[in-house]
Amino acid sequence: MKPPPFDYLRADSIDEALAALHQHGGDARVLAGGQSLVPMLNMRLTRPSVLVDIMRVASLGEITTQRNELIVGAAVRQATLQQRPGLANEVPLLAAALPWVGHWQTRARGTICGSAAHADPSAEIPLCLTALGGTIRLRSRRKRRTVPAETFFAGTMLIDKDDDEMIEAVTFPMRRPNTGYAFAEVGRRHGDFAMVACAAMVDVAGIRLAVGGVADRPTARAFPLLEGSALDDALNEFAWALEARDDLHATARYRRDLVRQLGRQVIEAARS
């Protein structure tokens, strides 16, 4: 349970980090809070030859708002965002979901963008990005591009990012008027991986429900403003479409049931 050997590069600027990624490509990994990457290293599930520590790049530690987006830099820790005054007003879904991310102790170190880069299918931050229609801002020496969350998360720990690119920031759309948001999750214990996590966004036009922990990536679907058994049917159909599988933590059947129950719960909470 010790990491394999690697060179360690502490970047003082984005350019230095990008130059290292340009030089080493897929052999390099960005190290931010380390709460996902270091366990992977300890278990030797990944063997990069260089780690590029970006936590001392001051400009990456910023949280800003622009037009209707909250922009969270790559070095922003989860606890820092959670403690931001007014977050519940700016991005209510995120304020509701952050207490469920890992443990209080790991949120003090882990970053928002690191969780997006790790792309665990049951993780809350990728789920929020998908539910809200957030984006991932990538940057390399060659170019900058912005990828919508819905195509960025491409499978279990699989993301639409080239080897020489790094996540510079992620963006969360801010609260829209006359829109309700809700989040709920079921796991074995608080802080464990979610068996199922649901996020809902409801306005006069309809419902958007996103589910994590079931398919190989967070998945969102839009419904009209259904109620009663029509909503049950729609949720049931969505639950089956996610193609849950049995694993160590829960059966496929239990997961489908959680999608139906939690789905309804968050939709009702977002409506009220």
Add this chain to the structure above:
Amino acid sequence: MTLLNQKQKHRVSFTLNGVPVEIEVAPRTLLTDALRHGLGATGTHVGCEHGVCGACTIQINGAPARACLTLAVQVEGCVVRTVEGLAPAPDQDGQYRLSILQAAFRRHHALQCGFCTAGILMSLDAFLRETPLPSVEAITEVIGGHLCRCTGYAPIIDAAMEAAAELRGDAKHV
């Protein structure tokens, strides 16, 4: 930019429990091993080495951190605190007193084998500093980041609540 080669050891300087320390480590050395083997500070325990059990929890710049998920080279220039730093300075008779939190643990039998204790104390010490008036629910959530196979957690929660009251200065003493 600082580039540390994997084949060599490199000097890392930081503050450990108020004292400046220096240690030579390879880039892959975990902070748990640097503390325990390099500096002999064996109060920080190691359980799972992948962030799950909480035994290795310390404080970096005042915030809780899993030492097993931290590379020693990452704490260059940081202020690190471990369980060895919890007891206040010795009294005139040269005896160390337990901190308020440690004493509450003792009164409530909040430890049995003690394996988990160092990590839990460091979490609670950081938490009570930012939350002087905690709810039982909040304490429970913080303790949820630790595994204790002995106590059943209830005495730990009692000890934390009592220590919080005493730290605020409104303790009804036992």
